[in-house]
Amino acid sequence: MREQLPALIIIAPLLVALIAPLISCVSTKALRVVVIGTLLVSCMSALSVLIRVLSEGTFHYQFGGWAPPWGIEYVLDPLSSGIATLISFISLVVIIYSGPFFNGETKLRSGIIHALYCLLTTGLMGMVLTGDIFNLYVFLEISSLSAYALIASGGYKATVAAFRYLLIGTVGASFYLLGIGYLYAVTGTLNMADLVQKLQPLMDSPVIFTAVAMLVAGMGIKMALFPMHGWLPDSYTYAPPPVTAFISGVMTKVSAYVLFRFFFYIFGAASGPVSAALNIIGWAAAIGIIFGSVMAITQTDFRRMLAYSSIAQIGYIILGLAIGNTFALIGAILHFLNHAVMKSCLFLVAGGVKWKTGEHAIEKYAELSRRMPLTMGAFLIAALSMVGLPPTAGFFSKWYLVLGAMETGMWPYIIVIIISSLLNAVYFFRVIEHVYMKKATPEMKIPEKGGELPVAMLVPIVVLGAGILIIGILNEPIATQILQYALPGGTH
Amino acid sequence: MKELLSQHVIYWLIITLFMIGLFGMVYKNNLVKKLMAMNIMQVAVIIFFLVLGQKAGGTIPIEIHGLEGIENYINPLPHALMLTAIVVSLATTGVALAFLLFIERRYGALEEDEMLRRMNQ
Numbered sequence: 001m002r003e004q005l006p007a008l009i010i011i012a013p014l015l016v017a018l019i020a021p022l023i024s025c026v027s028t029k030a031l032r033v034v035v036i037g038t039l040l041v042s043c044m045s046a047l048s049v050l051i052r053v054l055s056e057g058t059f060h061y062q063f064g065g066w067a068p069p070w071g072i073e074y075v076l077d078p079l080s081s082g083i084a085t086l087i088s089f090i091s092l093v094v095i096i097y098s099g100p101f102f103n104g105e106t107k108l109r110s111g112i113i114h115a116l117y118c119l120l121t122t123g124l125m126g127m128v129l130t131g132d133i134f135n136l137y138v139f140l141e142i143s144s145l146s147a148y149a150l151i152a153s154g155g156y157k158a159t160v161a162a163f164r165y166l167l168i169g170t171v172g173a174s175f176y177l178l179g180i181g182y183l184y185a186v187t188g189t190l191n192m193a194d195l196v197q198k199l200q201p202l203m204d205s206p207v208i209f210t211a212v213a214m215l216v217a218g219m220g221i222k223m224a225l226f227p228m229h230g231w232l233p234d235s236y237t238y239a240p241p242p243v244t245a246f247i248s249g250v251m252t253k254v255s256a257y258v259l260f261r262f263f264f265y266i267f268g269a270a271s272g273p274v275s276a277a278l279n280i281i282g283w284a285a286a287i288g289i290i291f292g293s294v295m296a297i298t299q300t301d302f303r304r305m306l307a308y309s310s311i312a313q314i315g316y317i318i319l320g321l322a323i324g325n326t327f328a329l330i331g332a333i334l335h336f337l338n339h340a341v342m343k344s345c346l347f348l349v350a351g352g353v354k355w356k357t358g359e360h361a362i363e364k365y366a367e368l369s370r371r372m373p374l375t376m377g378a379f380l381i382a383a384l385s386m387v388g389l390p391p392t393a394g395f396f397s398k399w400y401l402v403l404g405a406m407e408t409g410m411w412p413y414i415i416v417i418i419i420s421s422l423l424n425a426v427y428f429f430r431v432i433e434h435v436y437m438k439k440a441t442p443e444m445k446i447p448e449k450g451g452e453l454p455v456a457m458l459v460p461i462v463v464l465g466a467g468i469l470i471i472g473i474l475n476e477p478i479a480t481q482i483l484q485y486a487l488p489g490g491t492h
Numbered sequence: 493m494k495e496l497l498s499q500h501v502i503y504w505l506i507i508t509l510f511m512i513g514l515f516g517m518v519y520k521n522n523l524v525k526k527l528m529a530m531n532i533m534q535v536a537v538i539i540f541f542l543v544l545g546q547k548a549g550g551t552i553p554i555e556i557h558g559l560e561g562i563e564n565y566i567n568p569l570p571h572a573l574m575l576t577a578i579v580v581s582l583a584t585t586g587v588a589l590a591f592l593l594f595i596e597r598r599y600g601a602l603e604e605d606e607m608l609r610r611m612n613q
Contacts, residue, residue, distance in 0.1 A: 134573055141580045148587055156598045160611065163591040167517055170530050170584055174510075174537050177577065181537070184570075185544050 005045045006061040006074050009084060010126050012038045012045075017118035024111025032099060035114050039095055039121065043088035046125075050081040054485065060131070068131070069191035075131035079333070079486035083128045083257060086337060090249045090344050091121040097348055097460040098242035100355065113153060119146040120246070124254050133180045134190045136258065140176065140222070143254070144169050147247055151239040158238035165231040172221030172228075179214030182207050195266050209273040215262055216277050223255035225281060225318060226288025229311045236307035241351025244303065248310050249344035253336050256317045260332075264488040269324050282322025285315035286416045293423035297430075301360050302350050305427060306343065309386065312420060313339045319413055320401050328404025330483050335397035337478075338385065338471060342394060345382040345464035349375055352453045352461065362431050366438035372452050376435050378465025383428040385468045388421045393471040400479070494548070502543055509536035523595070523602045527588050534581045538574045545570035 016038040023031045053059055053076050061074040095117060102110050123143025130136050148169070152162035184190060186207050187198040202208055217228075224232040232252075236244050259281075267274045292312030299305040316339070320332025352375055353368065354360055369376045385392035398417055405413040452458055471478065513536060516529025550566035551559070596602055599610045 134576075138576060138580070141584070145580075145583055145587055148591075152591055152594070156594070157611065159591050159594045159598075160607070163523065163588060163595065166584065166588050166591065167526055167530055171514070171517070171533065173580075174533055177537050178540065181541055181544065 003061075005049055006059070006076055006129070007063070008045045009042050009049065009088070010074075010122055010129065012042050013118040013125075014122045017115045017122065020115035020118060021108065021111035024107050024114070028105075028107055028110050031111060031114055035118060036092070036095055038118070039088060039092040042121070042125070043085065043092050046081060046085040046088045049076055050078070050085050053078055053081050054482065069189050069194040072135050073131045073191070074129045075192065076129065077486070078482060080128050082482060082486055083254075083336070084125050086340055087124050087128065087250050087254070088121065090340055091117075091246060093460040093463060094242050094246045094249075094344065094348070097245070097351075097457050099456040100454050101240065101242055101351070109153075113150065116146040116150050116153075117243075117246075119143075120150060120251075124250055127254050128257060131192045132190050133183065133192060133195070137173065137177055137180065140258075141173055143251065144173065144222075147243075147251060150243045151235050151247070154239045154243070157234075158240075161231070161234035161238050165235045168221055168228075168231045172218045174218070175214045175221070176218030179211045179218060182211035182214065192261070192266055199267065203267070203271040203273070208267070212267065212273040212277050215259065216281060219255045219259045220281065220284075223252040223259070223314055223318075224311055225314065226284050226291055226311060229288065229292075232311060233304055233307040236310065236347075237301065237304045241347060241354060245344045245347035245351065248306070248347055249340040252310065252314050253317065253340060256314060256321075257336070259318075260321055263321065264329075269488075278322045278324060281318050282413070285318035285322065286413060288312065289315035289319070289416055289420045290423070293420045293427070297423060297427045299427075300362055302353075302362050302365070302431065303347070303360055305362070305431075306346055306350065309424070309427070310343060312424075313343065313386075316397065316401060316417070319417070320404065323401070323404045323408055323410055323413060325404050325407055326487060327400050327407060329487050330479050331397050331400030331402075331404055333483050333486055334393075334400060334475065334479065338393040338397050338468070341464050341467050341471065342382040342385045345378055345461060345468065346386070348457070348461050348464065349379045349382070352457055355457070356453060362434055365431060365434040367435075369436045374458060375453055375461055378461045379435065380432065381465045381468050383432055385472070387425045387428055391469065391472045393468045393475065396472060396475040498546075498548065503540075506536050506540045506543070509533075509539070521604050523592055523604060523607070526604075527585065527592070530588075531581065531585060534577070534584075538577055538581075541570040541574045541577070 016035060020031060020035065023034055058075065058077040061076065062068065063072045063074070066072070102113060105113065120143050123139045123146060126139030127136055127143065130139060148162045148166045151165065152159045180190070183195065186202055186205065187195055189195055189198060199208065221228045236248055239247065263269055263274050263278065269275060269278065289312045292308045292310070292315065296305045296308035296312065299308060316335045317332045320328045320335065350360065352372070353365065356372070357364065381392060385394035388394045388398045398421065402414055402417055405411070405417070453461070510533055513529045513533025516532065517526050520526050520529060545567040547563065547566050550564060553565045553568035592602060595607065599607045601607045601610060
């Protein structure tokens with residue numbers, strides 16, 4: 001049983017995705033229980049695998065007993081199992097939150113939405129765990145297709161946004177496919193560990209250069225790296241709130257993880273084409289950080305502001321990869337974790353306010369602190385963490401990034417990080433001001449139901465809000481006990 | 493001549509096809525045409541992989557009695573991979589067509605500028 005746990009992480013949500021519409025026809029309550037139970041199983045097995053990997057070292061799981069490089073293997077190292085744990089945890093938290101949102105849906109619609117949600121989780125975790133680059137493409141498309149459909153379930157405008165995302169996302173996936181085509185053409189293998197061996201003598205060939213360029217283009221589109229971010233704001237704004245919370249939390253970051261895996265584990269960051277590519281995406285990320293923050297300031301819609309802020313935040317992770325020393329990589333992975341928790345929390349709060357008052361405009365947030373104190377408390381923690389005030393988690397990832405940049409003398413990146421923190425402060429304090437200080441005008445709609453959100457929605461928000469503080473306080477053990485082993489060459 | 497065709501011309505054709513697809517997705521106004529351009533681009537990638545598996549004088553990768561040695565058979569792996577990619581392409585097209593039906597029903601137009609105008613009204 002213990003040997004089979006890694007398969008369970010992926011297969012449990014995949015199976016439930018298949019039968020979800022059928023269960024839904026019987027009873028929607030039963031469906032919710034089954035889906036939450038499955039994601040809990042998935043989360044628990046990911047966690048137990050992570051604990052095991054930390055004590056016993058990297059573990060390979062061969063599907064169907066076929067040995068690599070011919071068979072498909074799953075590689076469970078501290079990095080991949082850690083991120084799989086994070087994905088399944090966010091997925092679990094968001095599905096609990098989504099209960100009141102999907103209450104009014106018909107049986108069929110509810111079944112299909114839950115099925116797509118499970119498929120999205122499967123796809124993202126598969127991308128993280130797989131050790132085969134074509135298998136990664138398949139999981140990429142599974143997660144993308146279910147994300148398109150989930151976004152489109154938000155209404156007509158969401159459908160238009162999802163259609164655009166589909167076109168652009170398919171271009172990204174095609175670039176990725178071309179990239180692995182080049183790698184396959186020169187090495188004849190699709191297995192990551194095998195590629196590492198076979199690529200070493202070839203690193204200076206133009207084919208590898210082309211492959212790296214294709215991978216950057218493909219994954220750049222998928223992670224909304226500036227200037228390939230065009231699909232993101234509309235998709236995040238119009239998608240149903242639980243979907244946005246999950247997608248914004250982990251989906252773009254999984255693409256960043258794929259780039260990390262390719263650059264630092266397969267090619268090796270020091271080689272010619274990769275260091276050039278890292279330099280370019282580093283600058284793109286730096287511009288994206290400033291651009292996203294400035295655009296976020298100009299928004300009046302809270303969700304749209306968060307969407308632009310996501311474009312900026314993915315830049316921090318890429319910046320960490322571009323700097324590339326130990327501090328910066330710890331900062332990048334820590335920011336991966338932090339941003340997943342705080343952005344999901346913020347989108348859950350935005351969804352909760354919409355559910356309660358039907359409003360998304362920031363100016364309608366006045367006096368919410370008195371009506372929803374717990375929700376807004378979580379919002380305050382998440383917002384301060386986005387700005388980067390200690391002891392919230394957001395401070396420490398920026399701190400590691402700045403330390404890394406100082407070590408290599410990349411001063412422009414430090415300036416970018418500081419300016420962007422100030423800009424973050426501008427747009428988040430504007431919202432905080434509305435929530436805590438502004439008086440509500442009489443014509444503003446006061447919800448009849450009043451008071452806090454229902455427990456099913458409140459608990460996930462508070463858990464994530466508390467999570468930000470916990471990660472912030474425990475940042476040192478996290479960095480030394482887990483993240484250190486997650487770096488390339490750091491496995492024991 | 494054969495060498496020129498199999499080593500160079502075919503790759504330029506694939507690049508051209510890929511670029512036609514990208515061009516169509518950017519410049520065409522009609523959403524269905526955009527979708528068709530996306531399919532053209534995917535087909536270019538599929539042909540690229542099939543060319544990788546091709547061998548001059550190779551036959552289908554099913555063992556024929558009396559014909560031994562790998563040089564007599566084409567590489568089946570790219571074909572197997574592309575079967576998956578074709579299925580993905582089919583699914584993507586299906587989802588996109590469903591979106592277009594939905595958009596057409598609501599806005600009554602599939603020309604992008606017309607649709608955006610009605611959406612923002």
